[in-house]
Amino acid sequence: MAEKIVYQRPKSWVEGVHSHYCPGCTHGIIHRMLCETLDELDIQDITTGVAPVGCAALMYGYIDTDFIEAPHGRAPAVATGFKRIRPDRLIFTYQGDGDLASIGMAEIVHAANRSENITVIFVNNAIYGMTGGQMAPTTLLGQKTTTTQSGRDPLRAGYPIRMSEMLASLASPCYIERVSAAKPSHLNSLKKAIRKAFKNQMENKGFSFVEVLSTCPTNWGMRPTDACDWLVNNMIPYYPLGVFKDFD
Amino acid sequence: MAKTLMKGTEAIAEAAVQAGCKYFYGYPITPQNEIPEYMSKRLFEVGGVYLQAESEVAASNMILGGGATGERVMTSSSSPGISLMSETLSYIAGQEVPVVVVNVVRAGPGLGGILPSQSDYNQATCGIGHGDFNLIVLAPGSLQETVAMVQKAFDLAQTYRTPVMVLCDGVIGQIMEAVEIPEGHGKNLSHPEKWACGYMRERGGKRNIIRSLFLDPDELEEHNRKLEAKWHEIEKNETSCEKYLTDDAEVVISAFGTVGRIARSAADSLRAEGYKVGLIRPLLVSPFPYKDFETLIPTCKHILDVEMNWGQMIKDVNRGVKYRLPVSFYGRSGGMCPGVEEIEEECRKIFAELS
Numbered sequence: 001m002a003e004k005i006v007y008q009r010p011k012s013w014v015e016g017v018h019s020h021y022c023p024g025c026t027h028g029i030i031h032r033m034l035c036e037t038l039d040e041l042d043i044q045d046i047t048t049g050v051a052p053v054g055c056a057a058l059m060y061g062y063i064d065t066d067f068i069e070a071p072h073g074r075a076p077a078v079a080t081g082f083k084r085i086r087p088d089r090l091i092f093t094y095q096g097d098g099d100l101a102s103i104g105m106a107e108i109v110h111a112a113n114r115s116e117n118i119t120v121i122f123v124n125n126a127i128y129g130m131t132g133g134q135m136a137p138t139t140l141l142g143q144k145t146t147t148t149q150s151g152r153d154p155l156r157a158g159y160p161i162r163m164s165e166m167l168a169s170l171a172s173p174c175y176i177e178r179v180s181a182a183k184p185s186h187l188n189s190l191k192k193a194i195r196k197a198f199k200n201q202m203e204n205k206g207f208s209f210v211e212v213l214s215t216c217p218t219n220w221g222m223r224p225t226d227a228c229d230w231l232v233n234n235m236i237p238y239y240p241l242g243v244f245k246d247f248d
Numbered sequence: 249m250a251k252t253l254m255k256g257t258e259a260i261a262e263a264a265v266q267a268g269c270k271y272f273y274g275y276p277i278t279p280q281n282e283i284p285e286y287m288s289k290r291l292f293e294v295g296g297v298y299l300q301a302e303s304e305v306a307a308s309n310m311i312l313g314g315g316a317t318g319e320r321v322m323t324s325s326s327s328p329g330i331s332l333m334s335e336t337l338s339y340i341a342g343q344e345v346p347v348v349v350v351n352v353v354r355a356g357p358g359l360g361g362i363l364p365s366q367s368d369y370n371q372a373t374c375g376i377g378h379g380d381f382n383l384i385v386l387a388p389g390s391l392q393e394t395v396a397m398v399q400k401a402f403d404l405a406q407t408y409r410t411p412v413m414v415l416c417d418g419v420i421g422q423i424m425e426a427v428e429i430p431e432g433h434g435k436n437l438s439h440p441e442k443w444a445c446g447y448m449r450e451r452g453g454k455r456n457i458i459r460s461l462f463l464d465p466d467e468l469e470e471h472n473r474k475l476e477a478k479w480h481e482i483e484k485n486e487t488s489c490e491k492y493l494t495d496d497a498e499v500v501i502s503a504f505g506t507v508g509r510i511a512r513s514a515a516d517s518l519r520a521e522g523y524k525v526g527l528i529r530p531l532l533v534s535p536f537p538y539k540d541f542e543t544l545i546p547t548c549k550h551i552l553d554v555e556m557n558w559g560q561m562i563k564d565v566n567r568g569v570k571y572r573l574p575v576s577f578y579g580r581s582g583g584m585c586p587g588v589e590e591i592e593e594e595c596r597k598i599f600a601e602l603s
Contacts, residue, residue, distance in 0.1 A: 045448040050313070051459075060457050066445035067457045068316045071339050074309035077301065081313025081321070082445065084297045085271055089446045107309070110302035 010035035012044045014064045024217040024224020026181035027055060030123060031062055033191045034094075037198055038065065047090040048082060050075040054096040055129040073104025076111035079118045090201055092119040098128045101137040101163050108167070115172035115206035119197040122163060125214040126235060133219030137161045140234055145219070160238060164211045168244035174206035176245040180213040180236065182228040189241070205247060213239055249429045256421045257282035259391050259429065260324070260350055260398050260414070261290065267399040268434020269320040269348070270296030273310035275303055275329060278362045279418045280352035283324040304329040308336035308349075315345035316458050318440020320402050324350035327368050328359065330376075337411050338377030341475070342460030346405035346438055350398065350414045352421040355583040363583025364418030366505060369560040372415050373534040380472055382479050384412040384486065385534040389509040391425040397531075399433050406438035408482055415533065417556065419506040419585065482535055489537035490529040493519065497526030499598050500544055502565050502575075503554045504530050507586060511554055514591035525595055533561070541568025550598050551575045554586055 009015070012035040021027045038044040047065045051057055053072035060067035070078040075093035083091050100108050100122050111118065127145055128134040134147040138160050142151040152160075164178045177193045180186040190212060197208035213235050215227035222230060254262070261283045264272075272287040284300065291298040297314075301307035307323050314321035325333065330351050340347055351372065355365035372385045384404050388394035394416060401412040441447040448455045462468035490508070493515060494500055501511040508529035518525040528544065530537050544551070551573050553562050559577040566575055578594045580586045 045453055045455075046446075047448075048316075048445040057461060058463075060459070064455060066448050066455045067459070068313060068445055069339070069343065069457075069459045069461055070312070071309065071336055074305065074312075074336070077306040077309035078313035078316075080299070080306075081273060081310030082316055083313075084299060084310075085314050085317045085319055085321070086446045106302055107306055110306065 010039050012038040012064050014062050017062055019062055020058060021055065022218040024215065024227060025055075026214040027123065029181045029187065030121065030190070030212055030214065031059065033187070033194050034121065035063060036191065037195045040195070041198055041202070043090055043198065043202070047092065050079050050091065050093040052093070052095040052099045054099050056094055056096065056123070057130070059094060073099050073102070074107055075099070075104065076107040076116070076118070076120065080111055080114070080116045083116060083118055087117070090119070090198065092121060092198070094121045094123070096129065097124045097126065097136040097138040101161050112167045112173045112207050112209065113170050115174060117201055117204055117206050119201050120207070120209045121194065121197070122209060122211045123214045124163070124211055124239065125216040126160070127216050127219050129216050129219055138163070140238060162239060164209065164244045167209060172207065173209060173245055174247045175200050175208040177243045178211040178213065178239060178241050180231065180241055182213065182215060182231040249431055251426050251428045253424055253426050254391070255282060255424050256391055256394060256416070257352070258286050259395055259427050260416070261286040263395040263398040263429050264322055264348070264402070265290055265294060266429050266431050266433055267320065267402045268436070269322050269402060270294055271314050271319055271321040272297070272323065273299050273301050273307045273314060273321070274323045274325065275301050275307045277304070277326045277329045279354055279421050280324050280326050280350070283350065304332035305336070308333035311347045312336055312340050312343070312345055315340065315347040316445045318436065318438050318444030320406070320434065320436070322348040322350065324352065326352045326354045327356050330368065330371070334371070334377040337383065338379050338381065339460055340411045341381040341383065342379060343458045344409040344443070345411070345458060346409050347411050348398070348401045348405050348414070349411060350416065353415065353417045355581065361583045362418070364506065364556060364585055365581070365583060366417055366507065366556040367560070367581065368415070369533065369555070369557060372413055373536070381475060383534060384408070384410060384482060385415050385532060386412070387415045387504040387530065387533045388420060389505050389529065391420065391423065391427045394420055395427050395429050399430065402434070403437060404486065406436065408478055409438060409443070410478070415505065417506050479535070486532060487535050487537045487539070488531040489540040490531060491540060492527040492529070494526035494528055494544060494548070496524055496547060498524045498549045498602065499552060499595055500526045500528050500548045501552050501554055501591065501595070502528050502561065504533050504561060507554050507556055510586060510588055511591055513588045514595065517588070518592055518595055523595065523599055536564045536568070538564070538568040541565060542570060545569055545572055548573055549602055552594055552598060553577045554591055555579045556585060557581055
């Protein structure tokens with residue numbers, strides 16, 4: 001009987017490496033979906049990634065495409081500079097909530113408003129992961145972090161920012177969707193969204209933005225499975241999944 | 249192109265276009281706005297890209313991304329805007345991306361004023377951002393020289409894969425002079441397929457990563473050693489200086505950029521009065537021509553350093569003459585420019601003391 005392969009390393013995943021991500025972190029799932037998309041669309045060798053500052057700063061260790069490192073928050077500007085000169089190539093940014101929604105707020109808003117023909121993967125885990133669990137702009141009200149030790153208080157720290165809704169208020173962007181990486185039942189939508197965000201760029205449709213709700217078991221202080229449940233029970237009610245903009 | 253009467257900012261822009269620069273990212277700031285304005289029209293004619301960024305922070309990151317294609321890219325700004333770009337320039341140097349930055353310096357600190365100044369000499373020459381790196385800095389003294397230096401900046405950036413700054417001041421930006429802009433210059437010297445992004449398919453699946461993050465200290469030290477070796481190569485090959493009437497000069501004026509030109513007029517008229525005055529003018533202020541200054545030691549009795557700031561270049565002058573000559577200073581600040589007569593007067597005082 002012929003062998004049937006049901007699961008294997010995507011071609012775009014660097015051979016023989018294990019990631020540095022904490023056990024239970026959903027970056028690995030999102031990276032895999034990204035690699036599968038690069039393989040399926042046959043775009044690995046015409047794609048450049050822009051690495052952020054944050055836990056994913058070393059993502060080029062796992063994803064085998066050209067890469068440019070960006071200063072903290074500036075990935076959309078770096079991608080813009082590249083894509084305007086090389087419209088025949090694809091480019092994506094992969095940014096966390098501190099990177100994109102705090103220090104890089106101006107760059108993401110203006111790249112979206114110009115509808116730069118780029119793909120943005122926004123990983124929202126409601127906390128600063130790499131620096132050790134400080135409050136992010138997306139930290140939920142009452143959520144404890146190392147800089148909101150009795151929980152985020154809106155009077156002192158404002159309310160969590162809903163990036164997808166905010167960017168969808170602009171006239172120009174092409175596609176904005178929020179998905180989740182917490183449950184197996186979420187993963188089809190996650191993969192579909194990433195794929196669409198690249199397809200849009202290939203068809204020169206303009207700015208495509210996928211927000212992925214993600215866990216940080218280490219800094220949330222939870223077991224990985226509890227973290228997934230916490231995401232479903234606390235993040236999704238505030239950050240509803242769905243398509244916020246689609247020019248199709 | 250035939251000799252044409254042009255404004256400095258426009259000459260800078262056209263010189264860049266003729267040097268093969270088709271990509272400009274920038275943000276408005278006085279006194280350099282005519283550069284982006286000119287580019288916004290001109291680059292469409294040559295099939296290039298002009299993009300007005302949302303800030304200088306974004307503009308500098310766009311040239312990082314644009315430079316990562318291996319093409320000739322530039323931005324221009326003025327002092328406060330350059331401060332905002334300084335973080336990215338550190339990344340660009342560490343990531344070895346060729347870019348050209350034109351800085352039409354205005355008076356500071358803070359918002360300061362919009363008139364000419366040389367008050368960003370230290371910022372430009374003492375490692376503009378964080379980390380251990382140097383910037384190549386050219387300091388033109390006339391429009392024709394500015395044209396040549398802007399074009400040279402692209403060659404230097406690509407030859408050494410490093411950020412290069414053309415350090416002008418508001419006088420260079422706003423003056424009108426007859427200039428001739430050489431055409432057809434602009435061969436890409438950087439071999440982009442070897443290091444740039446966007447060539448993975450042509451390279452048979454072999455990728456390039458443009459990075460400055462090295463968490464392993466051994467690896468980072470090795471990377472920094474490579475950058476340092478490159479800088480020594482630049483010092484060896486590119487240091488450049490003008491010496492005017494210095495062979496028998498008892499007093500030598502040291503100055504850069506616009507002030508060098510004013511000081512030259514002062515030297516000429518003092519010579520006519522019988523004073524043995526010369527001028528030494530670094531054409532690149534980084535790397536600094538220390539050896540040229542050293543040659544002054546046997547004959548020169550006194551150096552008068554003149555700048556449009558409070559004496560930022562003096563430390564380099566002193567180092568150049570090995571602290572063996574007296575160096576005095578005359579300068580103006582805040583957008584005020586030292587005049588020919590003021591410099592002459594300072595020199596006469598020095599001669600009176602020498603005799």
